[in-house]
Amino acid sequence: MAATPKQLSARERILETASQLFYRHGFQAVGIDTIIAEAGVAKMTLYRHFAAKDDLIVAYLERSNQHFWSWLEGEIAGIDDPEARLLAIFDAVGRLVRSPQCLGCTFQATAVEFPNLEYRAHQVALAHKQALISTFRDLAERANLRAPAVLANQLLLLMDGAWVAARMFGPTNPATEVAAAAQALIAAQR
Amino acid sequence: MAATPKQLSARERILETASQLFYRHGFQAVGIDTIIAEAGVAKMTLYRHFAAKDDLIVAYLERSNQHFWSWLEGEIAGIDDPEARLLAIFDAVGRLVRSPQCLGCTFQATAVEFPNLEYRAHQVALAHKQALISTFRDLAERANLRAPAVLANQLLLLMDGAWVAARMFGPTNPATEVAAAAQALIAAQR
C-alpha cells in the first residue's frame, strides 16, 4: 500500500515518504526497507537517487528547511511592522504546537540523534537555527529595539522550548504561553 | 580498559558507564556490548541486574533525575527569597550550558529517541519536566507573582531552549542570555 500517489516521480515519493517517517519516528528507527515499502519503490531506485542513507537524511533536512521558511513566510505575509512580524511568528508557533500533527522540531531531533557537531546532518540543523537568529536580529534591528542580538538569542531559546514542549507533552503542552513570553521579552528591550 | 574503578559494585559500574555513553551518544547508538566492555563486566552480569536494555535506560533516567535535583539544590542552597531562587536557577543553567561537558538535556533526548508518549522512558522524561513546572510555580506563588502557572510554563520553555542550544551549538551557544531572559519574564509578572 503506497502512501503517496504514483503520479509523483520516484525521487519525490521517496523524499515524501522518508519525511513523514523520519519526522514521526526518527532517523535511526526508520530503515531503508520501511521507506521503500511505504513509497512503493525498489531498493535500487532509492540508492540510485541517494548514494547512502546519510544523503537521504540531508536531502530530507534541506527539504524540511524550505518547508519551514515557506510556512513562516505565509504566517507573516502582509505584516509590515517588524515588531508585529516578530509577534506574529510566535503567535503562529503557539498555534502550531497545539496541533496533534506537530511533533516538535526535526532539527532538534537531528542534533540529538547525531550529536557530533562535525556531522553533515548536524551542520544542516545548526545552519537552520543560525538562520533563525539572523531573522530575529534583523527584525529586532528594524524595530529599533535596544539589544537586537541579545533579544534574537532569547527568542530562539523560547521557540526551541516550544518545540521541545510539543514533543515531550503532546498537543496539550506548556508552550501555549510562548506568544505572551515573546511579547514580554520584546517589551523588555523597548 | 575499564573506565570506572573496580571498587564499585558491578551494578554501579554498569550504571555509571551507561550514563556516560547514553548521555554522549544516545540510547540507540550505544549497544549492550559497548557498555559491558567499557564497564568491564560480563554480559550475564548486566542482564542479571537489568532484565532488558529498556530497564537499564529507565534506571539511568531515574539516576539522572536524582543527580539533576541534587545539582539544582546545591545551586540555590542558602537562598531564601523565592524570586532570588528562581533567578539563581537560571544563572546556574546559564553557567552550565557554557561548559564543554554539557550536552543538553538527556530527557529531551529521551523524548526524541522514544517519541511515543506511552513508552516508559518517555514518561520518566515527561515526569521530570512536570516536576520542573511544579517547582517554578511553587516559587512563583511564594514570590507573590501575578500568574504563577503561566510564568512556570514560560520558564520551562526558556530552560529547555537553553538545553537545546547547548546540544545544537556546543559550548558557545546563544543560551548565554537565558538568565537575563528569565529575569525579564519574572519582571513582567511582578
Next chain:
DNA sequence: GCCAAATGATACAGACCTGTCTATCTATAA
C-alpha cells in the same frame, strides 16, 4: 513503434544488535 533510460523484484553479503546458554572461576561464610 522503437530504443534507451529508469524502475521493479528479489536475493544476498557482511555487519551489528539483543538476549540466552553453558561452563569456569572466585570469594565468603559455615
Next chain:
DNA sequence: TTATAGATAGACAGGTCTGTATCATTTGGC
C-alpha cells in the same frame, strides 16, 4: 574444607540493518 552465590568469558541463536548485485519489466522521448 566445603557449600553457595555471584561474576566471567565466550559461543550462539535469531533478527535487523545497510548497501550491492542480477535480471526482468516498464516508461518516456522521438
